[in-house]
Amino acid sequence: MYGVNGIDGRARAEIRNSISDFTGEYQLELVNKDEVLAQTEVEVKPYDSYYPYSVIDESLSDFAKIANDKGIYAEVKEFGKSSQGRPMQALFVASDKKTLDEYQELNKRAMEDPESVLKEVESGEINYKVPIIYSNIHSDENPGVDSVMEFTKELVNKADDSIPYRVIDSMTDEGKTQVEKEKEERGIRWSELVEDQVTGVGYIRDGVESEEHPGNTDAAANLSEEQLNKFYNIKDTSANVKEMLDDVFFILVPSENVDAHAVNVRTNGNGFDLNRDNTYQTQLETQAMTEMISQWNPVNLYEIHGFYNQFQVEPCSPTHDPNVEYDLFIENAVQQGEAFGSTAIVNNDSINSFQMPVRDYLKKNDKGDFEWDPFDDMSTSYTPQYSFLHGTLAYTVEVPYGNEDATQAVKYALLNNGKYVGEHKKEILDLIT
Numbered sequence: 001m002y003g004v005n006g007i008d009g010r011a012r013a014e015i016r017n018s019i020s021d022f023t024g025e026y027q028l029e030l031v032n033k034d035e036v037l038a039q040t041e042v043e044v045k046p047y048d049s050y051y052p053y054s055v056i057d058e059s060l061s062d063f064a065k066i067a068n069d070k071g072i073y074a075e076v077k078e079f080g081k082s083s084q085g086r087p088m089q090a091l092f093v094a095s096d097k098k099t100l101d102e103y104q105e106l107n108k109r110a111m112e113d114p115e116s117v118l119k120e121v122e123s124g125e126i127n128y129k130v131p132i133i134y135s136n137i138h139s140d141e142n143p144g145v146d147s148v149m150e151f152t153k154e155l156v157n158k159a160d161d162s163i164p165y166r167v168i169d170s171m172t173d174e175g176k177t178q179v180e181k182e183k184e185e186r187g188i189r190w191s192e193l194v195e196d197q198v199t200g201v202g203y204i205r206d207g208v209e210s211e212e213h214p215g216n217t218d219a220a221a222n223l224s225e226e227q228l229n230k231f232y233n234i235k236d237t238s239a240n241v242k243e244m245l246d247d248v249f250f251i252l253v254p255s256e257n258v259d260a261h262a263v264n265v266r267t268n269g270n271g272f273d274l275n276r277d278n279t280y281q282t283q284l285e286t287q288a289m290t291e292m293i294s295q296w297n298p299v300n301l302y303e304i305h306g307f308y309n310q311f312q313v314e315p316c317s318p319t320h321d322p323n324v325e326y327d328l329f330i331e332n333a334v335q336q337g338e339a340f341g342s343t344a345i346v347n348n349d350s351i352n353s354f355q356m357p358v359r360d361y362l363k364k365n366d367k368g369d370f371e372w373d374p375f376d377d378m379s380t381s382y383t384p385q386y387s388f389l390h391g392t393l394a395y396t397v398e399v400p401y402g403n404e405d406a407t408q409a410v411k412y413a414l415l416n417n418g419k420y421v422g423e424h425k426k427e428i429l430d431l432i433t
């Protein structure tokens with residue numbers, strides 16, 4: 001029922017929006033005529049890390065308690081109410097409470113006296129931590145909710161420890177040659193805007209046929225471990241939670257669109273697509289999210305979506321909002337995007353390639369000229385594009401399937417991203433200020 005690889009983009013109303021009708025506890029019985037020989041409770045859900053709306057708020061409270069018990073700080077804040085009156089919850093996770101207060105003081109000073117704050121950042125006089133938002137807005141693109149929940153669960157449970165995972169350290173020579181070969185085959189080239197910054201990591205499909213989308217040469221590829229090792233130098237690494245929280249803090253909003261999540265659909269209680277409303281802010285949810293973005297001025301925001309044939313990680317291709325100039329952000333944006341995508345593809349079983357619009361969507365047309373396939377940067381109606389106006393390096397991610405692999409891929413990419421932002425916090429601030 002849920003597709004070859006889990007929930008996907010097919011028949012939204014019949015398949016994705018019906019999930020909550022079938023999810024839950026069932027009684028499984030072994031019956032011989034009228035006699036019940038054995039029985040047990042079975043939990044039926046699309047995949048292991050699937051979180052229905054009914055458990056989100058309680059789980060966030062539980063996560064906060066675990067975090068505080070383990071010596072970091074976490075607090076659930078209600079930052080708004082949905083159109084149907086449901087609370088919109090964010091979990092703040094920081095090294096301690098004063099991190100949040102000190103950041104707000106710094107934020108205020110940065111507004112009133114940016115020169116002096118910049119000087120202190122440059123000289124290393126101040127010890128500052130920067131906020132990162134992870135969220136989901138289209139509730140029936142379930143790994144968006146679930147990956148943020150799984151990341152949060154891991155973060156708090158390992159708050160006094162390190163979390164092991166894998167990263168791609170570099171491309172092998174064979175990998176570099178393969179990227180050029182596949183670019184040629186698929187008729188793309190890198191634009192002057194990014195050619196000096198990108199590596200092409202993740203573009204390799206090695207001719208693998210997509211099970212879900214046969215014949216599609218962009219669809220996410222399921223590569224073997226042998227193929228991955230041929231093209232990429234993969235290494236084991238870990239993120240020490242307390243060390244990471246010396247540089248960043250998290251604002252985690254697994255479910256911005258709570259009315260939609262309650263019934264597993266895309267639109268809010270008024271039938272609006274919230275991810276077209278950020279310019280106008282007609283809906284309570286977009287108003288609340290905008291207020292939170294303006295209150296906290298996050299340096300980074302990741303909003304997780306589905307489902308595209310390819311696993312897609314921004315930054316976007318042109319046309320780009322002229323109010324945010326490329327030279328301010330593009331270098332760090334492509335590096336951060338490649339770090340995200342490359343981590344995702346080596347921390348799950350079957351989603352082992354990704355595409356990036358600004359890198360991979362300059363394509364040869366029928367006349368042999370290169371032309372951009374535009375993706376999403378032209379309008380501030382999307383939350384990430386809107387948040388650019390607040391100086392946020394923001395990304396939309398499109399996972400290819402709703403399944404455990406997509407959830408785990410994004411979970412580890414979100415983790416590595418926290419570490420990445422911490423290690424690059426000064427460059428990121430420099431680039432966006």
Ligand SMILES: [Zn+2]
Nearest residue numbers: 138141305306
């Ligand atoms: Zn979406």
